[in-house]
Amino acid sequence: MKLEQSLYVYLFIWMEKMPGNTFGKLFRITTWGESHGKGVGVVIDGCPPKIPLDEGSIQTMINRRRPGTSVASTARREPDQAVIMSGVFEGVTTGTPIMIMVHNKDVDSKAYEPYANLFRPGHGDISYFAKYGVRDWRGGGRASARETVARVAAGAVAKAFLAKQNIEIVSYTVELGGIRAEARDLNLINNNMFCSPDMDAAQEMEKRVVEVKKMGDSIGGIVEILARDVPPGWGEPVFDKIDADLAKALMSIGAVKGVEIGAGFNAAGKLGSENNDAITPQGFLSNHAGGILAGISNGDDIVVRVAVKPIPSIRIEQNTIDTSKRPATISTKGRHDVSAIPRINVVCEAMVSLVLADHLLRQTAIQP
C-alpha cells in the first residue's frame, strides 16, 4: 500500500481500538500506563492464594531491566520502585487481584519536543497514529518499552509461583551484534554485563557495542530462554499449544521479530531421522523438539529463542516525514540504548514465566 493512501486513511478515518492489554487465561495479567504518564502497572488476576510474596522479590527482578547495567544501555537514572497495592495480606497472596505499580520518575518530555511532529523510522509512532488518530509524542507513549516494566513485575509473581513447583526459568544472550556465543555455560551469565553464557563471546560483544556506540548506530541479537523441570502434559490442543502461547508472548515484546522452539529454523534443513529425538526408557536422547511435542510439554527442557531487532532510535541521520507528510530528516539525540539486549532478557524471561504459570493452572485441575 502506498503510504500516501495510508496517511489519507490516518487523517480521515480514525478508528476504534479494541482491548489487547490482557494476557493469559487463568493466570491473567492486564497492564496499563505510558512512558511519560503518571506510572505503569499491572493487575494480576488468578494467582492462587497462599503464595509468599513481597515487594523485595519483585524489585529484584525489576532491577534487572534498569538501564546502566551494561555499556549497551543508557545511563539514565530510572529508580523504578514497585509497590504492591492489593491482593497480599500478611505476606501471602489472598487469591484476589494483585495490583503492582511503579510511578514514573525522571521523566523528561522536553527531550522529545524536537520530534513531536516527526515519525521515527522503525518506530511504532506512525502505526499508532494510523490506529488511534491521537499522538502521544512524549517518549513513545504506550508504544514505549517502558510498558515492559509491568510485564516484569507480573513475571516476578509468576516466577514465585513456579518456584514452588521447582520450575526454573533462565534467559541469556546467544548473539549480539553478530557475535555468537558458542558455549552454553549458564553459570557464567551473571559474570558478564551481556548475560552471555560464553565469556569469550562476551568480550567480543563488548568491543562491538563500544564500536557501534561511537558510530551512533545500534545492534540487535538473539536471546535464549530455558525452562527446566516443566512436567509433561502442559499445553492445550489445538490452538493454545504451549509453543503457540510462547510464540505470542514473546512476539508481543516490541523489539522481537522472530521466535523459534528447539531446533527452530534449523529443523527446516534437517532430515527426519536427524531431527526426531529417539526415545529410551531413560528419556529422550536429544532435544531438537525443545521440550515440546505437538504443542504439549514432553518433560524435557523447554528451549526458546527470540530475534531482537536493533534499537530504531539512532544518532545517524535518517529520512522520514512529519505529521503533515512533508519529507524530513531525523537524528535521535536523547538517551538511547545501543541494544535492547541485555535489558530485554528479563522481559523475555517474564513472558515465558507467565505462559508457564498460566498452563500450570490450566493443567493442574484434578477431579475431586
Add this chain to the structure above:
Amino acid sequence: MKLEQSLYVYLFIWMEKMPGNTFGKLFRITTWGESHGKGVGVVIDGCPPKIPLDEGSIQTMINRRRPGTSVASTARREPDQAVIMSGVFEGVTTGTPIMIMVHNKDVDSKAYEPYANLFRPGHGDISYFAKYGVRDWRGGGRASARETVARVAAGAVAKAFLAKQNIEIVSYTVELGGIRAEARDLNLINNNMFCSPDMDAAQEMEKRVVEVKKMGDSIGGIVEILARDVPPGWGEPVFDKIDADLAKALMSIGAVKGVEIGAGFNAAGKLGSENNDAITPQGFLSNHAGGILAGISNGDDIVVRVAVKPIPSIRIEQNTIDTSKRPATISTKGRHDVSAIPRINVVCEAMVSLVLADHLLRQTAIQP
C-alpha cells in the same frame, strides 16, 4: 526431566484438560474432530452477515491440502467433501454461526494397529498420553494433521470476507530440504508442484524429494506468507499485536517450529541504520519490518515465514519405547508424506487469513 519420572506422572496422575480449540476474538473459530472419528469440522462465529458464500469456494481451498498433488505427499485418496451445515441462507451469510464439516472417509485404522502400543519419535502421542491418560492410537487422533482440514475450511470463509476488502493472501515455498528459492516470482507458484516462486529451485526440490523418499526419510522447509493491501492501524497493543497473533496462529500448526516477521532472525545481525525502513511521502523505502511496526500494520505488505520440521513418521528404523516403557524400535510403513510442504502451505495461508479477519473486525468499529 527423566522420562521415567514422566511416565510415572503419566500413569498415576492423569490430568484435566482445559479448552484450547477456539481461535480468534471476534472472527472466532472452534474446531472439532479426530483423524479416525466420524469427521472434522469448525464453527465460525462472528462472520458478518451478507458475505456471499458457497461450498464451492470452500472446496477449492480444501482441495489444495489434499494429498497427491506433489511427489512429496502420499497417494492416499482422501475425498474431503465440505458441507455447510448452518449460517448461510440464500447464498449469503446470515451473521449466525457457520458450521462446516467434512466426514472422514478412506479411514484405515488397521494400518495403525502395529504401533498401537509404541510411541513414535517426534510425534505428539507421548505428550498427549501424558496429558490425558487416554490413548487414541488410530492415526494420531486429535494430534493428527487431519485437524487442519477444519482450519482450511474456516480460512476459506475468512478469505472470502477479506476479499471484499481487496486484501489478498498468498503462500509459497521458499526452502525445501535445504534447497532455497532465490527468486520471488509469485506468478510461478501455481506452475510447479512445490508452490515455489523460483522454477530452478523447484526442479532441485523435486530431485531432493525423490532422493529422500528412496532413503525412507523425510525433510522440512520454509514457507512464506504474504498479505497485500492490509490497511495501516490493525493490531492491538500490547499483547494482541498483529505479529503476536500471527506467531501464535502459525506456531499452533503441528509441524511449525519457528515464525519470523519481515527480516526476522536476520534483523538480529543488522545495524539499526540498515534495518530501519526510511519513510518518504511516497511510502517506506524498504520493508524489513514486514509491514508491522510496534505490532500494528503500517500499510506495507505483511511478510511472515515459518520453519516446518521434517515429517516424524519415517521408514528408517528408530529407537523408542512402548506404553509399558520397554525399549523398542519402530519403522513407519503407512502412507506418509515425505514433507509437510506443500500441503501445509494452504494451512498457513488459512491461519494468516483468520488473524487478519479477526483484526479487521477488531479495528473497523467506528463510532456512530
Add this chain to the structure above:
Amino acid sequence: MKLEQSLYVYLFIWMEKMPGNTFGKLFRITTWGESHGKGVGVVIDGCPPKIPLDEGSIQTMINRRRPGTSVASTARREPDQAVIMSGVFEGVTTGTPIMIMVHNKDVDSKAYEPYANLFRPGHGDISYFAKYGVRDWRGGGRASARETVARVAAGAVAKAFLAKQNIEIVSYTVELGGIRAEARDLNLINNNMFCSPDMDAAQEMEKRVVEVKKMGDSIGGIVEILARDVPPGWGEPVFDKIDADLAKALMSIGAVKGVEIGAGFNAAGKLGSENNDAITPQGFLSNHAGGILAGISNGDDIVVRVAVKPIPSIRIEQNTIDTSKRPATISTKGRHDVSAIPRINVVCEAMVSLVLADHLLRQTAIQP
C-alpha cells in the same frame, strides 16, 4: 425511540455481529444451527477425559424437551436423534472437543410463508432484522427455540460430569398460568405432565392450559431449579460470581424475563434479621441465600427461579407491521405450544448444569 427511525436504521445501516454463541470459560460450549437449516449442534470443549459417555444418556435428556409430552405443547413429531461426532473413544471422553449434532427433520417451511413478510409481536424477528439486515423467516431461524436442543445436549454431558461428583440438579414448575404449586414434593415431578411438585396444582394447571388453548391464547409461569451437594467455595469474585453466571445462563434462554436466587425478590421486603441465615455448627438454619453468599457457594442447596413469559405466537389476531412498515394483522395458525413450560424446564436444568460444570473446573485446580 420511534420505530420509524428504527426501521430507517434497519434499512440503511446494516450492522456487523460479533460472536455470542459460546458459553463458559473452562467447560465451554459453542452452539450452531437454525430452525429450518440442516441441523443444530454443539461443540463442548474442556470436558475432562475419562468421563463415561454414550448417545443414550444424551438422548434421554433431549427427549425431555420434545413436544407432545403435555397438553401444553404441540403434537408435532420431532424425532430428534443425537449423534456424537467426536471426542469419545471406547465409551469415554478423550479430553478433545465433543461435537454432538441433531439433524433437522419434520421441517415444514411452507407453514411460515404466510408470515414471511410480517413481524410477529413478542418475537425476535423484528430485532434480528434490525441487527443483521437479513431475514431468515423459516421458523424463526436462529431465534427459534430449536437452538435449545444444542444446550440440552451439552447439558447432558455436564450432568454426566457432575454426577461423578455426586451433584444432582433438578427442575420443576412452581407456577403456570397463574396457578402456584404450594407444596415442594420433588418425588412427584415425574408423576404429572407439568413437572409440578404439587399434584393439586398440577390438576389446576391442566384445566388452565385446556381453557387457554381454546381461547387461542398462551400462558407463562415460573420454573425452579435446585442443585444439591455443591461444595462450598465455587464462584469467582467479583464479576464471575456463581449467581451472576447463573443469571446470565438462564436469562439467555429466549422466553426468560427474570431470574432470582433463594428468597429473590421477596428478600427486598424483608428485614435483615429475617433474611440472614443463622449459622450453627450443624449448618445454616434457613436458606434465604439460596446457597450462595457474596457470589460463592456456601454448601447449602442452590435454588434459582426463572420467570417464563407466555409464548408470543397465538391464534388471537394481533396488530403488527410488515417488512415495508405497513400496518397489518397476524394470527398464528401453525403448531405452537400453549406454554414453554414444561419443555423449557430441561433447558433451564441444562444451563444450570453447564454453569456448575464450568465452576467445578474453575475451582478444582489444586497446586501440585
Add this chain to the structure above:
Amino acid sequence: MKLEQSLYVYLFIWMEKMPGNTFGKLFRITTWGESHGKGVGVVIDGCPPKIPLDEGSIQTMINRRRPGTSVASTARREPDQAVIMSGVFEGVTTGTPIMIMVHNKDVDSKAYEPYANLFRPGHGDISYFAKYGVRDWRGGGRASARETVARVAAGAVAKAFLAKQNIEIVSYTVELGGIRAEARDLNLINNNMFCSPDMDAAQEMEKRVVEVKKMGDSIGGIVEILARDVPPGWGEPVFDKIDADLAKALMSIGAVKGVEIGAGFNAAGKLGSENNDAITPQGFLSNHAGGILAGISNGDDIVVRVAVKPIPSIRIEQNTIDTSKRPATISTKGRHDVSAIPRINVVCEAMVSLVLADHLLRQTAIQP
C-alpha cells in the same frame, strides 16, 4: 450439605481461584483492591480514543455512592478521590488502557477486630474462607461493597462514551422496606434522599428507615434502571444476549438477589395476548418486553429491575459460629448502613452503562 462437612473441606482442601475480576468483551474492565488495603481501582481497556474525559466527571459519579447522603446510610466520612493514572492525554482518551484509582483513607481496621474470628450471617466471609483458605477479616476484604467504587469509576467512563451517542441511563428506587413507589416521575429522583420517583413514597420510606434504624435492623428494596435511546439491534445471540449480559452485570453486585426485564416476573402470570407488545408503524404500543426481544434491543426503552437484599450487618444479636466452628453470637456495632439503597443505585447504573458500552462496540463495527 452439612456445614460440618463444609468446614472439613475448608480446612483440608484449600482451593485455587481462577480470575473473575474482568467484565466486558470489548469495553472491558478489570478491578482490583480490597476494603482495608491501599486502595481500589480499575483498568478500562477498549475505550475508544478521542472521548473527552476528566477526573471531575468521574468524581461526580463516585460522590453519588458516598455515605451520608441519606438517613439510610452511615455518616462515615469517606473522601474518595479519583485519580486518572493513564490513558488520557490533553483531555481526551488515547485508546490505551485507562487506570483510575482511589486511595483508601479513613480506614479503621480496629473496629473489625472483635469479629476477626466470627462469621457474620448473610455475609460472604464464610464462603470466601471456604474458597481461599485465607481470611482477610479487615472490613470484608475483597468481599466488601467497597469494590463497587471501581465499578462506578468505570461506569462514569462508559456513561461519557454513551453520552456521545445520546444514550442516557438513569436509576431510581421503586421499593424500600416494603414501601412501593406508585408514580414514575423521573424529575423527582434528585429531589428526595432515596432517589424515589414518587414523593409520597419517599416520605413513607424515610419513616420506615428511621424506625428500622432504631430497631437495629436493616431493610432491602427494588431499584429500576432505565436506558433511553438505545438503537435497535444490540445484543449477541444466543448466549451474549443483551438481557443475559445485564442480568449477569447486575447479579454480580453483592446485595442483588434478583433481576428482571420489562414485565419480568409479572409476565409469568399474563396471557400472551396481554404480554405481547403490538407493533404499529409509529412504534410499539406497550413495552412489556422492556426494550429487548430475543435478547436484542428493539429501540424502545430498556427497563431492568433488581431486588436488593437487606444489609446483613445488624445490631440485633444473631447466632453464628467462629472459625473454630464453635457456636457464638454476633451483634455488629460498627458504622453500617440501614439499607444498600440508595448508595447502590449508582452502582446499578454503572453496570448497565458498562453493558451498553460493550454492546455498542460489539455492534458498531461496519464493513469498510
